[in-house]
Amino acid sequence: GDTAYAMWDKVxxxxxxxxxxxxxxxPPGKWYLRAYAHNTNPDSDAAQTASxxxxxxxxxxxxxxxxxxxxxxxxxxGRVSLDDAMLVLRILAGMPVGNINPNAxxxxxGKIGxxxxxxxxxxxxxxx
Numbered sequence: 001g002d003t004a005y006a007m008w009d010k011v012x013x014x015x016x017x018x019x020x021x022x023x024x025x026x027p028p029g030k031w032y033l034r035a036y037a038h039n040t041n042p043d044s045d046a047a048q049t050a051s052x053x054x055x056x057x058x059x060x061x062x063x064x065x066x067x068x069x070x071x072x073x074x075x076x077x078g079r080v081s082l083d084d085a086m087l088v089l090r091i092l093a094g095m096p097v098g099n100i101n102p103n104a105x106x107x108x109x110g111k112i113g114x115x116x117x118x119x120x121x122x123x124x125x126x127x128x
Contacts, residue, residue: 028064069103076101080123088117
């Protein structure tokens with residue numbers, strides 16, 4: 001899957017201390033977030049890179065807007081093209097495809113399948 005990293009300045013972290021981070025420009029869809037902290041303070045009593053561990057997984061959904069929710073845009077690149085048709089063919093053949101844009105569903109069944117393929121081919125041929 002895709003991985004996004006949020007970077008921020010080093011700040012002292014103490015047990016039980018909470019922190020916040022902002023991640024921008026995430027495309028619509030369901031996302032998962034996990035924070036990781038480690039100690040890099042050479043003056044601390046702990047080993048220089050002692051792990052403080054992973055936080056709990058958090059999931060959230062970025063809703064689509066009319067500008068970002070494009071039916072048939074299976075790869076999420078903002079347009080409907082033969083690349084999307086190829087991804088649907090891979091899905092139908094049971095081949096791995098990585099992440100797909102769930103908002104590409106054209107018939108509301110929550111799946112990417114033959115109906116999406118027909119829609120995409122019609123869009124590419126400018127019949128829609």
